[in-house]
Amino acid sequence: MALDETIRDQAAGWAVRTGDPGFEDWDAFTAWLAADPVHARAYDEVMLAVNEASEALPALPVPDNDEEAVHRPPRRWFGGAIAAGVALAVAAGVWQMMPGTYVVETSPGEVRLVELEGVGQIEIAGGSRIILDRDDARVATLESGQALFTIERSPFTLRVGEDTLLDVGTVFDVKHDADEMALAVSEGAVVFNPQRQNVTVTPGQRLTSRTGSAAYSVATVAPSEVGEWREGRLTFHDATLAEVAADLTRLTGVSFTATSVSAQERVSGSVLLSPVQSDPRQLATLLGLPVRHNGEAWEIGIR
Amino acid sequence: MRFTGNRNVGSNPTLSANTFASFEAAASKARRSGVFASADEDLSAVADNGSTSGLEEVFLANRDRLLRFLLARGAGDAAEDLLQEIWLKISARRTGPIASPLSYLFRTADTLMIDRFRSFRQAERRERDWSETHDGTVPGVSDSPSAERHLIGREQARLAMETLRSVGERPAAIFRRHRLDGVPQRRLAEEFGVSLSTVESDLRRAYAALAALKERIDEV
Numbered sequence: 384m385a386l387d388e389t390i391r392d393q394a395a396g397w398a399v400r401t402g403d404p405g406f407e408d409w410d411a412f413t414a415w416l417a418a419d420p421v422h423a424r425a426y427d428e429v430m431l432a433v434n435e436a437s438e439a440l441p442a443l444p445v446p447d448n449d450e451e452a453v454h455r456p457p458r459r460w461f462g463g464a465i466a467a468g469v470a471l472a473v474a475a476g477v478w479q480m481m482p483g484t485y486v487v488e489t490s491p492g493e494v495r496l497v498e499l500e501g502v503g504q505i506e507i508a509g510g511s512r513i514i515l516d517r518d519d520a521r522v523a524t525l526e527s528g529q530a531l532f533t534i535e536r537s538p539f540t541l542r543v544g545e546d547t548l549l550d551v552g553t554v555f556d557v558k559h560d561a562d563e564m565a566l567a568v569s570e571g572a573v574v575f576n577p578q579r580q581n582v583t584v585t586p587g588q589r590l591t592s593r594t595g596s597a598a599y600s601v602a603t604v605a606p607s608e609v610g611e612w613r614e615g616r617l618t619f620h621d622a623t624l625a626e627v628a629a630d631l632t633r634l635t636g637v638s639f640t641a642t643s644v645s646a647q648e649r650v651s652g653s654v655l656l657s658p659v660q661s662d663p664r665q666l667a668t669l670l671g672l673p674v675r676h677n678g679e680a681w682e683i684g685i686r
Numbered sequence: 687m688r689f690t691g692n693r694n695v696g697s698n699p700t701l702s703a704n705t706f707a708s709f710e711a712a713a714s715k716a717r718r719s720g721v722f723a724s725a726d727e728d729l730s731a732v733a734d735n736g737s738t739s740g741l742e743e744v745f746l747a748n749r750d751r752l753l754r755f756l757l758a759r760g761a762g763d764a765a766e767d768l769l770q771e772i773w774l775k776i777s778a779r780r781t782g783p784i785a786s787p788l789s790y791l792f793r794t795a796d797t798l799m800i801d802r803f804r805s806f807r808q809a810e811r812r813e814r815d816w817s818e819t820h821d822g823t824v825p826g827v828s829d830s831p832s833a834e835r836h837l838i839g840r841e842q843a844r845l846a847m848e849t850l851r852s853v854g855e856r857p858a859a860i861f862r863r864h865r866l867d868g869v870p871q872r873r874l875a876e877e878f879g880v881s882l883s884t885v886e887s888d889l890r891r892a893y894a895a896l897a898a899l900k901e902r903i904d905e906v
Contacts, residue, residue: 388894395893399886401796402864403871409755409792416758423760425897427803432900433893434804436846437865587797588868601866605801606794607775 387421394425398433404585434603438620441600483518489528492636492660494613499523503534508612510633528633529558531610534571544594549574555584556610560629565591569609575599615656621649624672624683635660638680645672645684741776744787752795759799768798842903849899850892856880857888864889 397415400406416422489495491510498504499520507513511528524542532541537552543564548557553571557564566573567589575582575590580599584590587606592599608618612634619627624641627650631639635656650670658665663681667674672684745752749769756765772794850858860878863869864885871889875882 391897392890392894395890395897396886398893399871399889401793402889405870405872406793407786407789409789410751413751413755413758416760417754420760423758423799427760427800428900429893429897430800431804431807432897433865434800435842435900436850436896439840439843439846440862440866441843583868585868585870601868603865606797607801 387425390419390421390425391429394422394429397426398429438602441602484514484516487513487515490636491633491638499539502536502539503532506531506533506610506613508634509636525557525559527559527561529556529612531556531613537571546592547576547578549577554609561594563591563593565589567604567609569606612656616653617656618653620651622651624648624650624670628683631656631659631666632680637663639663639666640677640680640682642682642684642686644686648672648684741787741790742773745773745776745791748788748791752791755792756795756799759796761799761802764802768795768802771798845899845903846896849895853891853895854888857892860885860888861892 393415397412400408401412416426487495487497487507489507489509489511493509495507496504497507497513497515499515502520505513505523508529508531511530512526513528513530514524514526516522521538522540522542531554532539532550533554534550534552537550539550541548541550541557543557543559543566546564548555548566550573551571553568553573555566555568555571555573557566559565566575566584568584568586570586572586573584575584575592580597582590582599582601584601587603588601589604590599590601602620605618611618617630617634619630622630623646625646628639628641631637631654637660652669654666654669663676664674666672666681666683670683673686674681674683676682752772753765753769756768761768772791775794776791847858850861856878860874863874863877864871869877871885872882875885878885
């Protein structure tokens with residue numbers, strides 16, 4: 384159904400305004416919507432088109448010319464050099480495990496809640512390792528795994544590999560494995576590497592950065608997906624089967640692996656964890672791929 | 687392992703049971719105290735004990751407004767269910783202070799509708815893909831839809847990029863900075879040395895062009 388161009392322009396205007404975090408004029412927006420049912424439809428179409436485009440664009444390499452250079456990260460040695468400097472500065476605090484620090488570790492499938500007195504709380508997903516400081520509840524290091532941070536009194540600084548996340552009063556989820564760091568924000572804002580790229584990640588955004596690289600990308604994420612593992616659900620967007628297997632292992636405590644043939648295949652979709660936990664074969668229907676037990680783990684994919 | 691003050695989080699059923707319990711409690715409390723007349727009082731009480739960010743009270747005081755919004759937004763019969771969903775969302779989690787609770791609630795409602803429309807469209811597409819791919823494929827053998835989907839994603843990206851370029855280099859760059867890097871519009875005005883209304887108008891033209899593009903693709 385083709386949209387009237389004037390209405391589409393109006394809808395686009397509203398989409399721009401409501402897309403600003405400071406937008407307040409919901410009554411005027413309601414009035415515009417109520418004026419004609421076609422308006423809501425037009426707004427939905429615009430929002431969907433814009434969201435889809437925003438998610439698709441990072442798949443393209445960033446062009447070398449013009450202002451794209453602005454958000455292209457500094458050359459690697461440069462970022463690395465600064466990172467080394469930062470690491471050196473904090474070395475006494477974290478890397479050498481001063482008396483005040485301690486480790487919280489979860490086994491696969493386990494969920495644990497840690498209260499940070501006067502600061503907030505951390506819900507730690509299975510198969511994760513976090514270093515906390517008894518003397519300073521405002522710093523932590525996520526060594527590996529995944530956790531949802533609810534920070535009531537900012538600032539709070541989280542180190543993830545060589546990256547630093549500075550929170551400014553917020554709820555955010557961080558996942559860290561050998562390949563990648565992923566930060567998703569559901570409330571407030573988090574600054575990614577304030578000393579380097581200095582990117583503010585806002586609600587509904589997900590920033591990913593590969594290990595050992597200063598490059599990063601930002602995509603949209605449904606706020607309901609942030610920390611959804613706590614509710615026993617997991618959503619994948621264009622994830623490789625290897626990633627799916629690793630995440631499922633970590634969160635269910637049941638071992639999964641992807642076959643070498645299928646490991647790089649990409650899938651999208653939502654999985655409920657508890658049915659998969661009780662019957663891993665259910666994944667087969669979900670993914671349309673064979674799932675079998677190879678004696679050690681549940682193997683997903685074609686052999 | 688040496689640490690104290692942690693506990694294992696209960697299983698899911700407990701969590702949602704608690705959520706419902708708090709819903710009942712808060713709603714009846716609101717009725718008893720006539721929350722629509724004394725919302726301010728309740729708000730300050732909540733702010734004092736710090737147990738919530740005041741969202742629940744703002745929700746109860748503005749329930750009708752939110753309902754009107756959802757109806758105008760096209761929720762139809764689902765409007766009441768969506769209100770309930772918003773309630774569950776805000777009472778299930780403890781968040782930090784929210785600068786503008788009412789705006790937060792409207793935004794939550796708007797996002798729910800955006801997600802709804804998206805899943806509606808996806809279901810439509812799946813149905814179509816299903817009937818298309820189930821012609822001539824061998825049962826039990828994957829005809830690698832994921833690789834195909836990946837290609838479609840890149841093709842979609844290329845088309846989106848071209849469309850943005852056709853609107854102009856600056857709108858394309860502003861779109862990228864705003865949507866992909868998450869830079870607020872006000873900061874973009876400074877960055878590009880233009881007025882806020884120019885940023886808005888660049889984005890509006892970019893959005894409209896992408897919507898027109900999608901319409902063309904979907905018609906194929």
